[in-house]
Amino acid sequence: MTDDDRPPSEQPTGDDRRVSGDGVSSDDRRVSGDGVSSDDRRVSGDRASANEVGGNEERLDGADPETVRAALADGDPLPGTAGFAGLLDGVLVRDVLGRRPVYVDQSEPSRWAFDPTAVAEPALLPAGHRLPLGADPETAERVWSLPAPEAADPSAALETVERAVREQVLSGVAPTSEALSDTELASEALSDAELASEALSGTEPTAEPATPTPPSDATAESVAVAFSGGVDSAVVAAGLPDAPLYVAGFEGCHDVAAARDAAAAMGRAADLTVVEITHADLRRVVPLVVDATGRSNPMDVSIAVPLFCVAERAAADGYDHLAVGQGADELFGGYAKLVDPDDDDRVAADTVRGARREVVLSLPDQLPRDVATLRAAGVEPVTPLLHDDVVAAALRLPGSLLATETERKIALRRAADGLVPDTVRTADKKAVQYGTYVSRELDRLARRAGFKRRMDDHVGRYVTALAAGDDDPSPEDW
Helix, strand or coil: CCCCCCCCHHCCCCCCEEEEECCCCCCCCCEEEHCCCCCCCCCCHHHHHHCCECCCCCCCCCHHHHHHHHHHHHCCCCCCCCCEEEEEECCCEEEECCCCCEEECCCCCCCCECCCHHCCCEECCCCEEEECCCCHHHHCECCHHHHHCCCHHHHHHHHHHHHHHHHHHHHHHECCCCCCCCHHHHHHHHHHHHHHHHHHCCCCCCCCCCCCCCCCCCCCEEEEECCCCCCCHHHHHCCCCCCEEEEECCCCCCHHHHHHHHHHHHHHHHEEEEEECCHHHHHHHHHHHHHCCCCHHHHHHHHHHHHHHHHHHHHHHCEEEECCCCCCCHHCCCCHHHHCCHHCCCCCCHHHHHHHHHCCHHHHHHHHHHHHHHHHHHEEEECCHHHHHHHHHHHHCHHHEEEEECEHHHHHHHHEEEEEEHHHHCCCCHHHHCCCCCCHHHHHHHHHHHCCCCCCHHHHHEEEEEHCCCCCCHHHCC
């Protein structure tokens, strides 16, 4: 989810479609998040069902019942989905990476929901666990663990990653008629590479590529793309050539500039909408994401705010799904701390692959924040780079294809060759909280309100005050 681990103190302080707060497109106006009120947000049917409290009725988010039953029976942690959670045969389940959250009401365990705000005392079911409905959440049982395969031969590993990434990106959304022909052509073009990859990896070759699992009811016409200009979002956008692209950030920020450059390089400058974040937006959106996610620490909030702003604008424009590049940094080695883990106290492992596993195992904690944020803004997530096939392929990458002193996300960048222009494929990008300036400007607002840096957790205290509805907070009160 992030491409740069540096703190904000180390950060340096084309023609796209800009939309004004009144919704009128022009070349000279940008959208302000304030232009879309909370009451005007379009809420999808998936969001409405996510907000309901579940009872004894079986309901799964993200996968069909038979796939999950088979995975429970044979212990398969990666059964070919993009994540799932819900109630099946009287048991609550959540996939091995926690890509879809499900919550149990600790005060009344027979009550559960996909949305933490729908129950009184939400307890997140741990990833890879099962829990009989009504049982104490503390008694949840692990049924799936993340595989830890040996590194494959670099050539075979790279080809397997290319196959998985391209299949999911090019076919991971149920296509409409025009998109179908593009997808079929792309799949046919890959068939020879797929057969070679399977032969090298020792698996049985198949005559046809695997069929991806479409995310809920997403179609090519219902999906927008969160587009920050990095390789992750560019690869996702390549699979949705007719989808609109959205980027959010403060004026002059790195993400907006990178998105403009990348969209222009991809011939899609006209598809890009810039959502300009202002201080007023921070004051408005921070309480919304704190309420939706239940998290008020500055890091989570600074990541969630730009995601919310992009999703909110896409929902207002009539899209009910947002395709995102989540998972790419964790799976493919996008963090700086993976380059020399033996000399980096941010990870316990002393190898690149070991450090990569640590960050992959952080996904079950991160992803509920992102899912809750997107749903609160009125859209459902589409995450092709978190599909089981991509996860399985990435887990077999050797360290030399993850991160080195000169390059990170090496395998993903090579898999993107031919999908996106080289200038986009090889570009570096900052972490979203820094690249959008949200972290910096949240700190600025806190200090202006009197929450000085010498104070303990000054930004966190300011966020808590905003979330509590204090429009003019004073540090003496918080």
